[in-house]
Structure formats: structure tokens, C-alpha cells
Amino acid sequence: MTTINQNTGSLSGRSRVVSNKEMTFAERIYLPAIVKGFGITIGHFFKKSATIQYPEVKRPIAEIYRGKHVLKRDDEGRERCTACGLCALSCPAEAITMIAAERKEEEMHLYREEKYATVYEINMLRCIFCGLCEEACPKEAIFLTNEIVPSDLHRSDFIYGKDRLVEPLGKRVDVTHRQTAKVLAFKKDKNQSHNS
Numbered sequence: 001m002t003t004i005n006q007n008t009g010s011l012s013g014r015s016r017v018v019s020n021k022e023m024t025f026a027e028r029i030y031l032p033a034i035v036k037g038f039g040i041t042i043g044h045f046f047k048k049s050a051t052i053q054y055p056e057v058k059r060p061i062a063e064i065y066r067g068k069h070v071l072k073r074d075d076e077g078r079e080r081c082t083a084c085g086l087c088a089l090s091c092p093a094e095a096i097t098m099i100a101a102e103r104k105e106e107e108m109h110l111y112r113e114e115k116y117a118t119v120y121e122i123n124m125l126r127c128i129f130c131g132l133c134e135e136a137c138p139k140e141a142i143f144l145t146n147e148i149v150p151s152d153l154h155r156s157d158f159i160y161g162k163d164r165l166v167e168p169l170g171k172r173v174d175v176t177h178r179q180t181a182k183v184l185a186f187k188k189d190k191n192q193s194h195n196s
């Protein structure tokens with residue numbers, strides 16, 4: 001049975017009676033409280049700022065930071081992606097969509113594999129930058145980079161297509177720092193069916 005606290009009239013017993021104590025002279029003129037407040041403010045002037053003036057100033061981020069994706073080309077400049085769909089399948093956020101097409105004879109210099117992605121899109125608002133797409137890719141075609149996805153005003157602008165994902169020919173993206181010895185050894189392991 002619930003008992004009511006006789007002193008406070010509270011069911012939980014946690015309420016407190018507000019003090020009716022008369023304020024002292026110092027409390028009534030608020031001066032000590034104001035001086036104390038200024039003291040706290042001035043104290044913060046001499047502390048190291050916890051914020052930075054972004055975007056003018058940028059924090060250093062790790063080389064293996066998981067940011068905007070890149071669809072890599074091979075040494076001959078051909079797109080590596082073969083539109084197998086493993087990245088989309090492994091994506092927990094269902095952020096990747098693609099449409100595959102068959103490579104034509106005259107497109108041999110553009111695409112490395114017989115099949116390629118004619119449309120490849122990543123919804124950056126859905127993406128949680130987990131890196132699973134990078135891990136799943138058997139062709140070393142998709143990597144995350146240490147580039148931060150910039151803010152934008154419209155949701156549609158966060159759907160990144162091939163125009164923003166495929167590595168520009170004149171500005172190759174170095175991803176060697178992402179490929180640690182362990183990762184490279186795993187990718188050579190023919191016992192892993194998707195590495196063959």
C-alpha cells in the first residue's frame with residue numbers, strides 16, 4: 001500500500017519543502033553573486049578554447065578516417081567496379097544503389113571488367129560510414145577517404161553519383177594507407193571465396 005509522507009505530502013518522498021529563510025543583505029543586493037559570475041566568465045578567458053573556427057581551421061583527422069567514398073580506377077585509368085552489388089548487399093544502411101551494364105568492345109579502355117556500373121549512387125544521409133562496403137568489395141573498387149562530406153541545403157544533393165564518386169583521372173586518390181599488411185594478406189587469401 002502506498003503511504004504518503006506526512007511532512008511533505010509527497011507520494012515518492014523525494015519532494016523538498018522550499019525554504020522560506022529570509023535573504024541576507026548581501027543576497028538581496030545580488031552583488032556577491034554578480035561578482036562570482038564575472039569571476040567564472042573571466043576564468044574562461046584564460047582556458048584553452050574547446051572550439052575551433054571551422055571551416056577556416058580544420059582539426060587534423062586520422063589517415064584512415066572513414067569519410068567520403070571514392071570509386072577507384074586501375075593503373076590504366078579504367079573503372080575497377082564491376083557492379084557485382086556486394087557493397088550494396090553489405091551496407092547496413094541500404095545507402096548504395098546501382099544499375100549494371102555490359103561493357104561493349106569499344107569501352108574496353110573505360111571499364112576493367114565485362115560488367116560495370118552505369119549508375120552508382122550513395123545516399124550520404126543514410127550512410128553511417130562504417131566501411132563495410134570497402135571491406136566487401138572484391139575488386140578494390142570502393143574505398144572511404146579522409147575527406148569529410150560537406151553540408152548542403154537540399155536532401156537531393158546528398159545523393160552522390162558517379163560524377164562525385166569516381167576518382168578523377170587527373171587527381172588520383174591515394175588509398176595505400178588504408179591497406180594495412182593485414183588487409184592485403186586477407187585479400188590475397190584464395191580460401192576466401194570472394195577474393196578469387
Ligand code: SF4
Pocket residue numbers: 087090091092093094095096122126127128129130131132133134
Ligand atoms: S560506409 Fe557503410 S553505410 Fe556507408 S555506404 Fe558503405 S557500407 Fe553503407
Ligand code: SF4
Pocket residue numbers: 080081082083084085086087088136137138139140141142
Ligand atoms: S563491391 Fe566493389 S565491384 Fe562490387 S559493386 Fe561494389 S564497388 Fe563495385
